[in-house]
Amino acid sequence: MVSTRRPGESSEDDAAAAIPSPTGPTDGRARPEAIHLPVMRDRIVELLAPALREPGAVFVDCTLGLGGHTAALLDACPGARAVGLDRDPDALATAGERLAVYGDRVTAVRAVYDEIGEVIGELGIPRVDAVLADLGLSSLQIDARDRGFAYAVDAPLDMRMGQEGPTAADVVNTYGAPQLSRILSRYGEERFADRIARAIVSAREQAPFVTSARLVEVIASAIPAAARHTGGHPAKRTFQALRIEVNRELEALEGMLPAALDSLAVGGRIAVLAYHSLEDRLVKHAFRDASTSRAPRDLPIVPEELQPAFTLLTKGAERPTDDETASNPRAASARLRAAQRIKES
Template sequence: MAPMQHPAGTPDSDAAPTTQDPTSQDPTPQAVGRARPDAIHVPVMRDRIIELLAPALREPGSVFVDCTLGLGGHTAALLDACPQARAIGLDRDPDALATAGERLAPYGDRVTRVRAVYDELTDVLADLGVPRIQGVLADLGLSSLQIDARDRGFAYSVDSPLDMRMGQEGPTAADVVNTYAAPQLSRILRRYGEERFADRIARAIVAARESEPFTTSARLVETIAAAIPAAARHTGGHPAKRTFQALRIEVNRELEALEGMLPAALAALAVDGRIAVLAYHSLEDRLVKQSFREASTSSAPRDLPVVPDELLPTFELLTRGAERPSVEETATNPRAASARLRAARRIKESR
């Protein structure tokens, strides 16, 4: 778990547009390091997220947590729409926190930024003395800052260092591909990338690193492509897409963090509080769906004539299934194409 660091200065916010395969986007020529606050994309499904969360943020003193602050886009939109509310923005990436701070500076003390992974939510709220909150937002995709910065190693469309760390601490993607045994690599590619050629790719990586360790993305992309049968290279998108997704998830323990964040976020919400989560691939969306379904389902036996209050669900779903961005939005922002939005509202306290 990344070290938690509290209030990082002023303003913060939500993560910028992302997709299941954001790394296929070509970064801008000078995209190294921090993004400019004035060059930020419109957040994914911004208006729908405001519509879902704003009803819980109308009272003075309302607090919402942006679990994935990113470049601050969603948070800024919510603060504009809900002038009585204040925000707590979490992000493990110091560059994102700094850029969001510049963008959100006009909101002053309405924003508190914290460097933390979102599964540390309970500890963050305790340290800030915030017992209950009225809103939670999590945009689980990569931010534009991470996608477009060549030196971060998320994109397979350009040659860059094999890093992929969101928080800039711990093992890198290069460490994974150069040290994991073939069965371990195969398991990661199959589980996190849903890669059907996982065994072939893992064996190819292990064989290639014997002559020279992997340090940049280009050679890894070549190794992956060569391991995939020729007939399959031209279907299902870029041949390295699933492997890079799997490596990113492994490096940043993304699914573990999500499994920790979801129950913590639901538990932190006050009655009438709302949560919205944007997922970008089936692994994330499955966890969100399961968590929301359990919270919104009665625990009483089906044939019980009268359901005791303590067995009634504590949440209700605000979305019918997973909502998707409009055709118009994906046309102007291709990174939003794979977004899946789910939301829920607390209707009673837990017993």
């Protein structure tokens, strides 16, 4: 069942929320049979499946996307059921087609991943057995040219994952130069943030930004010539920063991590795929804090109540194999961390 309501909204339309027709979408969404292999799929199944062996076990896919990870876990754990969250209605529709074969083993809800606590509470699930979060963009968002996520094609400056709220065009056309510079520096780790911000403000005085091509030109012209051919596409970091700002991604991740950890039953496991250092740093710190004793270092015997509630399942951040990155270049920057609850907090 796919629910398009937000957590806390009336559920009167739930009965009418149907899986899209198997004949396939006509609005440009990806067909399920054309969906690529999910990043680090087999390793994620290996990490989470031990917590999903018992009949009735529940896992939450905080970033349902096109449903690839969820399908793999449901296949590996026939007694488990899934709750899938995604803010993108197109992703929910496409995942609904792919996951329709699992029937009532799947419940999908339109929600941002920091709403995990509200969602499982409304579904009457006190604790879950596994949580997965595959951060960043889905293939659907990358490949949908009219969404404006890709700097390689000219498209409307949108970048909204949930297709609501301010767009990237709103940001570049209304934020002042100091605010733009802070965003590009913090979220894009762009060393030429100030130059780019001032160039954007100057260019929009001639005409507001509407599509990505003109913004890419302005960014490239603001970067010194010697630096344009190093570190990838000159607009890469600016587009990342705008996307994070538009979708409040780091703010949502900061809210999701403690909520997800709190949602796990004893023995439950969590796995998070991050794609840049800003995301991975937040995951690393949250897992480190959860798996560290709260006792003073010189205490000879640690009381049970001060012992950590979690243990790490990965040593540092695991990376995709060379074979996977060769067949799926989008996996190249992935960093995977996992942890398991071993006691109540």
